[in-house]
Amino acid sequence: MLPGYVALTFDDGPHPGSTVALLRALKAGRARATFFIWAEHALQHPGLLRAQQAARMWIGNHTFSHPRLTQLKEPAAYQELARAQQAIRQITGQAPTLFRPPYGDTDERVQAGAAGLGLAEVLWTVDSRDWAGATSEEIVAAAATVQPGGIILLHDSGYQATIDAVPGILRGLADRGLRPGRIGYQLAADGRRCAVAVAP
Ligand code: ZN
Numbered sequence: 001m002l003p004g005y006v007a008l009t010f011d012d013g014p015h016p017g018s019t020v021a022l023l024r025a026l027k028a029g030r031a032r033a034t035f036f037i038w039a040e041h042a043l044q045h046p047g048l049l050r051a052q053q054a055a056r057m058w059i060g061n062h063t064f065s066h067p068r069l070t071q072l073k074e075p076a077a078y079q080e081l082a083r084a085q086q087a088i089r090q091i092t093g094q095a096p097t098l099f100r101p102p103y104g105d106t107d108e109r110v111q112a113g114a115a116g117l118g119l120a121e122v123l124w125t126v127d128s129r130d131w132a133g134a135t136s137e138e139i140v141a142a143a144a145t146v147q148p149g150g151i152i153l154l155h156d157s158g159y160q161a162t163i164d165a166v167p168g169i170l171r172g173l174a175d176r177g178l179r180p181g182r183i184g185y186q187l188a189a190d191g192r193r194c195a196v197a198v199a200p
Contacts, residue, residue, distance in 0.1 A: 004148030004149070004176075004177060004178045004179070005148065005149065005178065005179055005180070005181030005197040005198055005199055005200075006146045006147075006148065006149070006150050006151070006152060006173060006178050006179075006180065006181065006197045007033070007034055007150070007151045007152065007180070007181055007182065007183045007197035008026075008031065008033035008034070008152050008154060008169070008180050009033065009034045009035075009036060009060075009100070009122070009124065009151055009152060009153055009154060009183075010022060010033055010034070010035045010036070010154050010155060010156040010162075011035075011036045011038075011062055011100060011153065011154070011155050011156065011157075012036075012038045012041070012062065012066070012155050012156060012157040013035060013037065013038065013041060013048070013052075013155075013156025013157060014035075014037070014041055014042055014045045014048030014049050014051075014052065014156060015041065015045070015048070015156050015157050015158045016045060016048065016158075017157075017158030018156050018157065018158045018159065018160075018162065018163055019045070019048040019051065019052065019156055020048070020051065021163045022156055022162070022163055022166065023051060023052065023055045023057070025163060025166035025167060026055070026057070026166060027055060028167070029166065029167060029170035029180075031166075031170055031180040032055075032056055032057055032058065032180055032182070032200055033057055033058070033180060034057065034058040034059075034060055034098065034122075034182065034183055035052050035057050035058070035059055035060065035156060036060040036061070036062035036098075036099070036100040036122075037049060037059060037060065037061065037062050037084065037088055037096075038062050038063065038064075038065075038066050039061070039062075039063065039064045039065075039083065039084035039087040039088060040064055040065050040066075042087055042088060042091055043087055043091075046091045049088070049091050049092060050091065050092065053092045053094075058098070058182050058183065059088060059092060059094070059096050060096050060098035060099055060100060060122065060183075061081060061084045061085055061088060061096045061098065061099035061100075061119055062084070062099065062100050062102065063080040063081060063084050063099075063101070063102055064079075064080050064081075064083040064084045064087065065080065066102045067080060067102065068102065068103055068105045069081075069101050069102070069105055069106065069110045070105050070106065070107045070109075070110060071105075074109070074113075077109070077110060077113060078113040078116075078117075081099060081113060081114055081117055081119060082117060084099075085117055085119070095118070096119065097118055097119060097120060098119065098120055098121075098122050098183055098195075099114050099119040099120070099121060099122065100121070100122050100123065101121065101123075104123050104124075106121060106123075120185060120193065120195070121195070122151065122183055122195040123151070123195065124151045124152065124153035125146065125147065125150035125151050125152075126142055126143060126145055126146045126150055126151070126152045126153065127142070127153045128142045128143060128152060128153055128154050128162070128165070129142060130154055130155050130159050130161060130162045130165075131155055131157075131159075133161075134161060135161055136161040136162075136164035136165040136168065137165075137168075139154070139161060139162060139165035139169070140165050140168035140169055140172060143165070143169040143172060143173075144169075144172045144176075146173075146178070148178060148197075149196040149197050149198075150197060151183065151195060151196075151197060152169070180197075180200075181197040181198050181199055181200055182197070182198060182199075182200050183195050183196070183197060183198070184196060184197070184198035
């Protein structure tokens with residue numbers, strides 16, 4: 001049987017209270033993850049973004065200042081994505097190809113602007129609720145519900161519970177024959193592209 005893949009994703013970093021610890025926990029489990037970068041934070045902590053890149057993590061765009069994109073008029077919404085692209089490229093030398101809208105708040109206008117920047121949208125299939133104060137046990141339990149191809153939402157924003165949950169998440173995936181993968185795309189029945197975890 002082919003191995004199944006799932007994608008671990010960490011939003012809102014880099015953060016001085018969690019990025020290094022998350023990278024250490026992922027490395028210990030020989031896992032790679034996708035980090036959706038809040039570009040203002042990356043400009044404050046460029047060394048942490050470079051550390052993510054050096055650890056072979058995948059880097060995505062999570063806007064410049066983390067607004068609700070559908071509430072912004074143009075060109076402000078587009079500029080949120082464009083400024084983040086520019087900041088991330090300036091720090092890492094590479095422009096992301098994935099983006100995640102803050103709060104999952106998106107519409108066709110946002111997606112069209114992103115596409116113009118070469119960005120494909122990624123939401124998630126499992127929300128760990130670490131942002132809502134979930135304990136590490138609750139985060140591990142939520143991650144254990146992910147299906148092959150699925151995408152788990154976590155945060156790189158200083159939450160100790162998220163850091164503590166990583167070994168348990170990775171053990172739970174391994175027990176189910178699932179491996180951490182990168183985010184790719186497949187065509188859904190209606191012809192839309194949808195994000196799915198695939199082999200690294
Ligand atoms: Zn966010």
